[in-house]
Amino acid sequence: MNSFVSKPKLYTPKTGKRQISDKIFKIAATVAGVYVLAIIVLLVFQLFTESYPIWEEDGFSFITGTDWNAVEGRESFGALPYIFGTLVTSALAMAIGVPLSIAIAMFISDAPAKIGGPLGFLVELLAAVPSVIYGLWGLFVFRIYFKDWIETPLHNAFGDSIWLFSGTPFGLDIITASVILSIMIIPTVSAVSREVMKAVPQQQREAAYMLGATKWEMFKLAVFPYSKTGLIGASILGLGRAVGETMAVTMLIGNATGIAAIPSSLFKPSQTMSSIIANEFVEASPASLHLPALIGVALVLLLIAIAINVVAHILVTRMMKVKEGAINN
Structure with missing residues (x-):
């Protein structure tokens, strides 16, 4: 058959x-x-x-000006102090938050699943906390301890010799806003960095251990070279969050205006582009130059955010071309 x-x-x-x-x-x-x-x-x-009326009235001097006076008849507007405030607070937040985020990602990616899983969930949970909650916690809790334990000792020790620590510590200043901002970017940078590190082949880690490398040497030799591009991308995501953050910064930065808002000390109040908009937009009169000036600040903020992302994209692209074996995300 x-x-x-x-x-x-x-x-x-x-x-x-x-x-x-x-x-x-x-x-x-x-x-x-x-x-x-x-x-x-x-x-x-x-x-x-x-915002065309303010550009027609002041032109490029709107960006380079330092005065900010909304009184009718004596109106004068300049965005330079708020541009500096945005860049300084974002830079400080990155300097504090990115190393912490990468360190957290290193620990979670190398920890046992029983520890790394819940800890990673808790870190990511911080991203779900509204920024106004961070602001309220910073205003009523954090700034008091930070002023007494950090700002005042630094001012007493270095205030007379280092200009960064001059000014009377009050807790509503650049450094307080920057620290809170750094806490807010940790979940984003840490989550992306952790996934990038997990994407590195396990053979690379094992090869480093077989050569007698310590845990730090393993990350340095086997993980970072392959995840460098992704880590830069994670940092740029955190920078985008820091540049555009509004409520928490508005509640903690002190909200100085005009030339007084130019950062001259870590312990002095300042203001960012987003905070000046949040503070004065409701009170701005459409019949004056005040409202066009605030919208002009918003335009500058948008252009700066776009420029940061374009530059970051160029840097990542160049690194991917130069460094063979980089992780393509």
């Missing part, structure tokens, strides 16, 4: 249906890409249109 074994039939979609689905996919992807670009262009156009 002969037995016949039927061969499995391969699925061959019809050419017509395949072409239609490909066209639909291409059209959908194109529409999605154009939509993103259109939103950015519309944002820039709308902000420029609404």
Whole structure:
């Protein structure tokens, strides 16, 4: 008796249906890409249109000016102090938060699952806390201890010799806002860094241990070279959060205006672009230059955020070309 074994039939979609689905996919992807670009262009156009009176009145001096006076008849507006305030607080937050975030990611990625899993969940849970909660905690709890235990001793020890620690510690200043900001960016940077480190082949870690490397040497020789690009990308995500943060910074930075807002000491009040908008937007009169000036600050903030992301993209691209074996995210 002969037995016949039927061969499995391969699925061959019809050419017509395949072409239609490909066209639909291409059209959908194109529409999605154009939509993103259109939103950015519309944002820039709308902000420029609404802020045109201040550009017509002051021109480029609006960016380089330091005065901020909204009194009718004596109006004078300059965004430079708030640009400096934004950049300084963001830089300090990155200097504090990024090393902590990477250290947390190193511990979680190398810890046993019973410890790393719950700890990673707790760190990511911090990202769900609203910024106003951080601001309230910083205003009523953190700044009091930070002023007594950190700011006052530093001022007493170095205030007369180092200008960074001059000024009377009050707790509502640049350094307090920056520390809270660094705490807020830790969940984002840490989560992305952890995933990047986990993507490094396990053989690389084992090879480093077989050569007698310590745990730190293992990360230095086996993990960081392969995850450098991803770590930079994680840091840029944290920088984007820091540059645009509003409520917590507004509640803790002291909200100085005009030339007094230029950062001259870690213990002096300042203001960022987002905080000046949050503080004065409701009170701004559409009939004056006050409202166009605030919208102009928003336009500068948007352009700075775009510039940061463009520069970061260029840096990451160059590193990926130079460093072979980099992780492509």
